[in-house]
Amino acid sequence: MSEKEPRWPPGVDAAERVRHVALTQTEPQNAGWIATEADVSRDTAVKYLNRMVDQGDLEVTETAEGTCYKPDSITQLLREVRQLAEEHTLDELTQELNAIGEEIDGWKERFGVDSLAELRQSIGSEDLTVEDRHERLEVIEEWEYNVEIRESVQLAISLKSSLSTLGTDSLSGGSSTTLPQEG
Secondary structure (H helix, E strand, O other): OOOOOOOOOOOOOOOHHHHHHHHHEEEEEEOOOOOHHHHOOHHHHHHHHHHHHHOOOOOEEEEEEEEEEEOHHHHHHHHHHHHHHHHHHHHHHHHHHHHHHHHHHHHHHHHHOOOOHHHHHHOOOOOHHHHHHHHHHHHHHHHHHHHHHHHHHHHHHHHHHHHHOOOOHHHOOOOOOOOOOOO
C-alpha cells in the first residue's frame, strides 16, 4: 500500500475543500471533477455544492458534461466591491481609477484607437506582424481586466459614499450609529 502525500493542509475539512475548489474555477465544473480536486466523495461534493447553490455562492449550469457548478457572478462582484471598500480609502480608490484611465489612454494613443472594440478589430490588419498581433492580444486582455476592475472600484466608491451619507460605517466591522440613551 502506497502512502500518498496529502494535498490539503491539516485541519481543512471537506466543506472548506469543496468550497475552495468550486469558488476558484473560471469554467463550470461537474461534481465529480470538484470531488476529485477536493479529495472528497462525489456524494459529499454534491451535498456541499447544493448548499452553496442555496446560499447564492454558486450557479448551476447544464453543459455537455452534465450538471456543472460555477461561482455566482453577482455574489463574486459584490464580495469584490465590499473588499475594495473595506481595504481602501476613497482617495486610494480614486487614484486607482485615475491609474486605470491613464493606462487605457496610453493604449489608445499607442495603437491609434478610440476603444477596446477598435483595438480588437485592428488584429485583422494585414500590415501587422505576428509579434504585433500577439502584443495587441495581450493588451486586449489587460484592457478587459481594467474595465472589470474599474467597474468594481466605481461601485466601491459609491458604496463608501452611500454609507457615509447614511451616517453609518458598517465596513469597518462595527456600526458608528448609536441610539440615544434615555434617562
